[in-house]
Amino acid sequence: MSITYIDAIREAQLTLLREDPRVFLYGQDIATFGGAFKATKGLAEMYPNRVFDCPISEDAMIGLAVGAAIEGMRPIVEMQFADFSSIAFNQIVNQAATHFYRTAVPVPITVRLPSGGTAGSGPFHSQSMEGIYAQYPGLIVLTPASVSDAYHMLIDxxxxxxxxxxxxxxxxxxxxxxxxxxxxxxxxxQARIVRTGKHATVVAYSAMVHEAVRAADRLHHDGWEIEVVDLRSVKPLDIDTVLASVARTGRLLAVGEAFPWGGVTAEVVARVAGEGFHLLDAPPQRLNARDTPVPYHPQLWAAHRPTPESICEALRKLLAF
Amino acid sequence: MSRLEALAQPAEAATNREFLRSVFASMLRARILENKLSSLYKAGKIVGGVYLGRGQEAVSATLGTALIQGRDFFAPLIRDQAGRTAFGEPLIDCTRTYLGSVEGPMRGRDGNIHRGRPGQGAPAMISHLGAQVSVVAGMLFARRLKGDLDGRVGATCIGDGATSTGSFHEGLNLAAVERLPLVVVVGNNQFAYSTPNDRQFACADLVERARGYGIGGFSVDGTDLLACASVLTEAVRRARAGMGPQMVVARLLRLSGHGEHDDASYVPGDVRDGHYGRDCVEVAMRQLVENHFATIEEIRGWQEKFAAEVQRAVAQAQQEPAPDPYREKWTALATRFPLANPTPSQPVFP
Structure with missing residues (x-):
């Protein structure tokens, strides 16, 4: 008997529907069909008046959620793919994110973004948008990497x-x-140290945590002990845990699946360089996807994102400095 | 049923003395306030821009009067001072926001027409046009989920230019699919900033779009108070009665620039001198007097009373402190995270 990451997401929504009458689910194909990835399978049957299919209108989906939150509800909006949240960008960053600061009325909405690449998904079903949203004041950005975190962080x-x-x-x-x-x-x-080490720190989040652990396993055979920090939330960013790890290892590699210009890894490196310069024995490094759209073909895709191989290579250079 | 709700019955709204006097009072109060705002802007006393609703008061105030404060929702746009006033917004909310008082509803964090009291049925607009349609839909949706829709109506205003946005289309289509009691009032003032209707849309009349959305559609002469009274109250009545979203397209002309920085030189002379170039406040005054709903003397009395109210609201806001950057809580989040540092905006030396 085992539970998958998506089971945990479904389970969390079931718990929320059961325990919090303010919660409702709004998204495309999420009711009877159960969602493109089945994250809401069976929930509409159990809660027919709280799980809704909606038109293909990402902008209006978030606008509706903001209005409902103003009136005391706790909507969860499913974007079918994170990539499509670009259509809702205005409502997310200008309406939802500014609302509490401007009016003192909070808008507690949760927007679920099925993120990141899978083989064969191509440029428009593979994006990682966390860095873009984290840039905007007024948003919290979560990136769970484990089954338990997927559950608890959605409840939270x-x-x-x-x-x-x-x-x-x-x-x-x-x-x-x-x-x-x-x-x-x-x-x-609060970040989590998922693997302890003493020679270098890899800071990662979401799927890259698992790639980083694989890389650390490989380097272990060569006698290197790599510490892996799972950020869990990229905003707020638990820089204290990162700094404490860098204090132990003296070396930093930040790994993310998003595009390379700016973003979460750049923020981590900037914060460590600014606040922990004296802790570093080598220039802090970052590894991201390549600076092209996410390619379609599995061979191109596998070489576009960081992999255990490319993380190992980056770590070896870092350790040799 | 409240007093004004009883009055806002469409069949009689256009002949109902008290309803029309109430609408006109809001029109007049808004006009006097906006004239003052314009003067303050020209004197350099305003923080930011000034955007006026001159020429759109009849539509805006009629809608605000047909709605019930405390029950309905109203998301005004930039030319809705009259509607805001009719919906119960105190003058001081306006003057505090324009003059940058920290006591205002936005506390200096946002300005001018962006003010609102979202927890009290009056969302605060963002500049991205069309975006409020789905927000009002969401407010109504929430009330329906809570079993508390209870004859509530949500309304928002928009211009001809905003009907070209994806947000407007998405919001109105979604409201139609959810069959929400939403009233969208399109003030077609013929120019979106400087862009004329023929560069904005290609249909003969924007009201044709209502059919495409599967919602009710009305067209009205926005310079005619009596026409506005009967059409807008009917649209609100239908939404309230569960007949789904209603769109009202009001034909009019903005009698000012886009903002007070703009002289509107792009409006051709024949349009200014045409039917829609007439001043709806003057038309309404004539209609009230001719129908014996009010006398000239009464209206003069209101003018003096409102001018004094405006003067007091301006004076009070001017005496109040501006926001203090040293006391400002520089966080956009409601949540506090004791375990995570806020993002430092200043250099941090370890």
Whole structure:
């Protein structure tokens, strides 16, 4: 008996529907059909008046969620793919994100973004948008990497009084399994050290945590002990845990699946360079996807994103400095 | 049923003395306030721009009067001072926001026509046009989910230019699919900033679009108070009665620039001198007097009273402090995260 990452997301929504009458689900094909990835399978049958199919109108979906949140509800909006949230960009960053600052009225909406690449998905079904949303004041951006985090962080997201961008990685949906959902969850805003080490720190989030652990396993054979930090939330960013790790290892590699210009890895490197310069024994490094759209062909795609091989290569250079 | 709700019955709205006097009072109050705002802008006393609703008061105030404060929702746009006033917004909310008082509803964090009280049925607009349509739809949707829709109506205003946005289309289509009691009033003032209708849309009349959305559609002469009274109250009545979204297209002309920085020199002379170039406040005054709903003396009395009110609201806001950057809580989040540093906006030396 095991539970997958997407089972955890479905389970969290079921828990929320059961326990919080303010919660409703709004998205394309999420009612009877159960969602493009089946994250809401069976929920409409159990809660027919709280799980809604909606028109292909990402802008209006978020606008509706903001209006409903103003009136006391806790909507969860499913974007069919993170990429399509670009259509809702205005409502997310200008309406939802500015609302509490401008008016003192919070808009607690949760936007689920099926994120990241999978083989053969191409430029418009593969994007990682966390860095873009984290850039805007007024948003919380979560990037769970484990089955338990997928569950607990979605529950936590709906409980927060701010708009939350919940980035769930499509590659992890069915690949990542756990025996059970643990109850030892951390609060939002705290990173987790998923593997301890002393020679270098890899800071990663979402699916890249697993690629980083694989890379660390390989380097272990050569005698290197790599520490891997899972950020869990990219905003807020738990820089204290990162700095404490860098203090132990003296070396930093930040790994992300998003495009390379700016973004989460750049923020981590900038923060460590600014606040922990004296802790570093080597220039802090970052590894991201390449600076092209996400390619369609599996061979191109596999070489576009960071892999255990490319992470190992980057770490070897870092360790040799 | 409240007093004004009882009055806002469409069949009689255009002949109802008290309803029309109430609408006209809001028109007049808004006009006097906006004239003052214009003067303050020209004197350099305003923080930011000034956007006026001159020429659109009849439509705006009629809608605001047909709605019930405390029950309905109203998301005004930039030319809705009259509607805001009719819906119960105190003058001081306006003057505080324009004059940058920290006491205003936006506390200096946002300005001029962007003010609102979202927790009290009056969302605060963003500049991206069309975006409020789905927000009002969401407010109504929430009330329906809570089993508390209870004859509520949500309304928003928009211009001819905003009907070209994807947000307008998405919002109105979604409201139609959800069959929400939403009233969208399109003030077709013929120019979106400087762009004329023939560079904005290709249909003969924007009201034709209502059919495409599967919603109710009305067209009205926005310079005619009596016409506005009967058409807008009918649209609100239908939405309230569960007949789904209603769109009202009001034909009019903005009698000012886009903002007070704009002289509107792009409006041709024959359009200014044409039917829609007439001043709806003057038309309404004539209609009230001719129908014996009010006397000239009464209206003069209102003018003096409103001018004094405006003067007081301006004076009070001018005496109040501006926001203090040293006391400002520089966070956009409602949540506090004790375990995570806020993003430093200043250099941090370890």
């Amino acid at each position: 997201a709906v409980g927060l009084n701010d708009p939350v961008i919940y980035c769930e990685h499509k590659f992890l949906y069915r690949w990542l399994k756990a025996k059970t959902i643990h109850n030892d969850h951390l609060p939002i805003g």
